[in-house]
Amino acid sequence: MSAPVAGLAPSVRMPVDRRVSAVGFVDVRTAVPDAVLDLRYATTDNFVGERLYPPNARCLVHESMTPGLRAAARILRARGEALVFWDCYRPHSVQQRMFAKVPDPAWVARPGPYSTSHEAGRSVDVTLAVRRPDCPAARVVDDRCRLDMGTDFDSFTPRATAYATDGVSAPARAARARLREAMAAGGLTVYAGEWWHFDGPGADVRRPVIDVPVA
Template sequence: MPEVESGVSGPCLCSNRRVRRILAGFVLLCGFVGMPKAAATPAAAAGLVDVRTVVSDAVVDLRYATPDNFVGFPLYPADARCLVHESLAPGLAAAAAALRPDVLVFWDCYRPHDVQVRMFQAVPNPNWVAKPGAYARSHEAGRSVDVTIAGADMGTGFDDFSPRSLAYATEGVSPSAQRNRARLRDAMQTGGLTVYAGEWWHFDGPGAGDPRPILDVPVN
């Protein structure tokens, strides 16, 4: 028997294949467009940034990620980051620039609420450790930092619970340490951060004392 012709010419078949390929590509493209975007990290969603993206030469020495602190054991995970609220970024960049060629060392930045609770349980004295409340302020809001100058004599170490740790202390603090503290204050003030009179290393950004919702964002 003679073969029955399909009635579909070669050029038409090629055209149909091209149409199918175009449609398949369109469907695939729509699938990509419709895919949900990756969720922001908790830190980014809370407006927190890694200080090393702000101050490229910063030395991050988070004491609460080590046993070298007043409680004697780590309160942060070993891979903790120094996080600050994004509103602090321009000020910290300006402070670091004013201090160069010396370098800022960050001892503490954003602090989760549960860590603040554990600190106050260890030292329940509001003169030295802020009493945790129903709102986030200062470190808990990522709007305060504890800093020093790399390699400089500042008169005391971090979290030295003595009168020598007062920002403007003179008794028991050498003239060179007093000058270094003044230099640190001047640099931080260039960026709009003010020293806490009770601790020479603690600086508050604008609005640090305002009550805000508790974040409880992981530091790592």
């Protein structure tokens, strides 16, 4: 168990299905106890327009990501910001459904006979949120307010690229930079094509197909 964070319950190892633990996956709250979950693929509010995960889906990551996520969250927490998780581990079968909907490798990774990135639990899709009483209804998540980052999740537009400037306001660019810097401090690398996607160590290594439950 890690040391308690002021105002938070200490990080604990959240119980998971034995098939999940067998591949080294943990609940993200093991590393980030104040993680805000907005798992879009557990709803119909996503680019597929269908619920791809069960409503009680967890945010699962490979245990190798926990030190980096913990470090990033600590930096952001000191600024009054919290990590919001849009997606974590993604079953191979879900990746296949996504690619069938948008068969463009520039935006949706082509599923192969192996697991990498999200399918290996070594990538996350995240944004930032703060406590703000005047939050627009569309950006409310739990008791937080998602920051304006220039685009929403899975916006297949040039403005969604990590370093976009055209059409992205100065505050949104600054928020993206803070997110990148915090994640980089934890050894997590932004994907240039999507400002919200970050890879952990070994995300690009091809591993046997992993298809375990997310609930």
